[in-house]
Amino acid sequence: MQNMNVKGDRLWESLMEMAKIGATEKGGCCRLALTDLDKEGRDLFSSWCNDAGCTIKVDKMGNIFARRAGTRDDLPPVMTGSHLDTQPTGGKYDGVFGVLAGLEVLRTLNDFDVKTEHPIEVAVWTNEEGSRFAPAMVASGVFAGVFDLEYGLSRADLDGKTMGEELKRIGYAGTEEVGGREIKAFFEAHIEQGPILEHEEKTIGVVMGAQGQRWYEITITGQEAHAGPTPMARRKDALVAASKIVCEVNRIGLDNQPFACATVGLIQSSPNSRNTIPGEVFFTVDFRHPKDEILSKMDAELRAFAEKTAKDGGYEMKFEEIWYSPPVEFDKDCVNAVRKGSEIAGYSHMDIISGAGHDACYVSRVAPTGMIFVPCENGISHNEEEEATPEDLAAGCNVLLHAIVERANIV
Numbered sequence: 001m002q003n004m005n006v007k008g009d010r011l012w013e014s015l016m017e018m019a020k021i022g023a024t025e026k027g028g029c030c031r032l033a034l035t036d037l038d039k040e041g042r043d044l045f046s047s048w049c050n051d052a053g054c055t056i057k058v059d060k061m062g063n064i065f066a067r068r069a070g071t072r073d074d075l076p077p078v079m080t081g082s083h084l085d086t087q088p089t090g091g092k093y094d095g096v097f098g099v100l101a102g103l104e105v106l107r108t109l110n111d112f113d114v115k116t117e118h119p120i121e122v123a124v125w126t127n128e129e130g131s132r133f134a135p136a137m138v139a140s141g142v143f144a145g146v147f148d149l150e151y152g153l154s155r156a157d158l159d160g161k162t163m164g165e166e167l168k169r170i171g172y173a174g175t176e177e178v179g180g181r182e183i184k185a186f187f188e189a190h191i192e193q194g195p196i197l198e199h200e201e202k203t204i205g206v207v208m209g210a211q212g213q214r215w216y217e218i219t220i221t222g223q224e225a226h227a228g229p230t231p232m233a234r235r236k237d238a239l240v241a242a243s244k245i246v247c248e249v250n251r252i253g254l255d256n257q258p259f260a261c262a263t264v265g266l267i268q269s270s271p272n273s274r275n276t277i278p279g280e281v282f283f284t285v286d287f288r289h290p291k292d293e294i295l296s297k298m299d300a301e302l303r304a305f306a307e308k309t310a311k312d313g314g315y316e317m318k319f320e321e322i323w324y325s326p327p328v329e330f331d332k333d334c335v336n337a338v339r340k341g342s343e344i345a346g347y348s349h350m351d352i353i354s355g356a357g358h359d360a361c362y363v364s365r366v367a368p369t370g371m372i373f374v375p376c377e378n379g380i381s382h383n384e385e386e387e388a389t390p391e392d393l394a395a396g397c398n399v400l401l402h403a404i405v406e407r408a409n410i411v
């Protein structure tokens with residue numbers, strides 16, 4: 001087992017071959033969900049899986065499952081995978097790496113003639129990006145019971161075409177029921193899409209889970225007045241109150257390290273005129289943390305400060321929490337399998353929290369789940385310039401191999 005290694009060249013060549021479908025001039029990829037190009041990518045993946053001796057099933061959300069039989073095919077499969085769709089100006093690795101790393105694991109098991117007790121499946125989740133059809137990760141969401149099938153199929157793009165219609169058009173409206181079956185373990189390999197591994201000079205990120213999020217919209221109403229004749233002491237400047245809250249948001253982020261993120265990214269001041277005291281300010285707050293207790297504490301601190309600021313200054317305030325997404329904690333055994341895999345293969349590694357959403361976050365609601373991160377250049381993703389090295393990608397794939405066989409039991 002220790003000596004079993006994936007073929008990094010073969011993985012790289014497959015990635016480059018897939019990247020030709022929807023290739024952009026700047027070296028990226030535009031392969032939006034359920035377009036003709038997405039069909040081409042799916043067909044290519046399926047033909048590779050056929051060549052590797054897999055059976056292929058497609059479910060009603062168009063999720064593809066390529067299955068390598070186990071010696072006990074009645075046992076639940078160990079599953080891996082990610083997505084083949086990209087952003088309009090996406091890169092070559094986001095999602096695609098996780099799918100083709102899964103394929104490379106199957107090819108390697110074939111090379112070494114290794115049989116596993118549990119079957120192994122490589123999944124391609126439909127429309128992860130949410131770029132053409134909102135929301136993101138809708139098909140793994142249906143699989144995990146977060147959304148119902150009807151909701152998933154009725155998602156429409158800007159031209160009014162639904163996912164259901166487009167799946168039929170490209171020939172990927174499958175017949176399998178979506179989800180509802182037992183999975184032994186799910187692993188997703190992915191580029192980090194952030195700068196931490198590169199900065200820490202580590203090859204593998206052992207992903208512990210994903211951040212929870214709380215989003216707010218706040219409107220502060222003061223009083224518009226002339227910037228000249230109105231004395232400072234008699235003003236109700238809504239932007240001044242908002243600024244205090246912006247600084248407090250930043251303070252809350254800094255005081256809840258490690259891991260807390262706190263951002264005011266959008267602000268609209270009205271009437272936005274240089275010689276009028278701002279009468280109304282609308283702004284957003286984005287809080288993230290992997291622990292729900294801390295996220296709640298951040299929430300309480302923000303509310304208390306905002307209320308006090310509004311009260312003390314005689315402002316009116318509308319404070320709304322518009323979205324809450326609980327933190328995801330991955331399965332201990334799966335996380336350990338990833339860490340152990342990194343150690344067996346001899347790669348430097350560190351524990352890490354995902355700042356972005358992934359199909360694995362939804363799948364983790366119905367199956368023990370873990371993720372493997374590899375570095376990407378300057379942490380840049382969702383960008384045509386997204387880059388990762390063949391060595392790091394091969395390393396991530398080797399860790400995936402070890403994690404999968406640990407769960408699937410070599411016979």
Ligand SMILES: [Zn+2]
Binds near residue numbers: 083094128
């Ligand atoms: Zn992705």
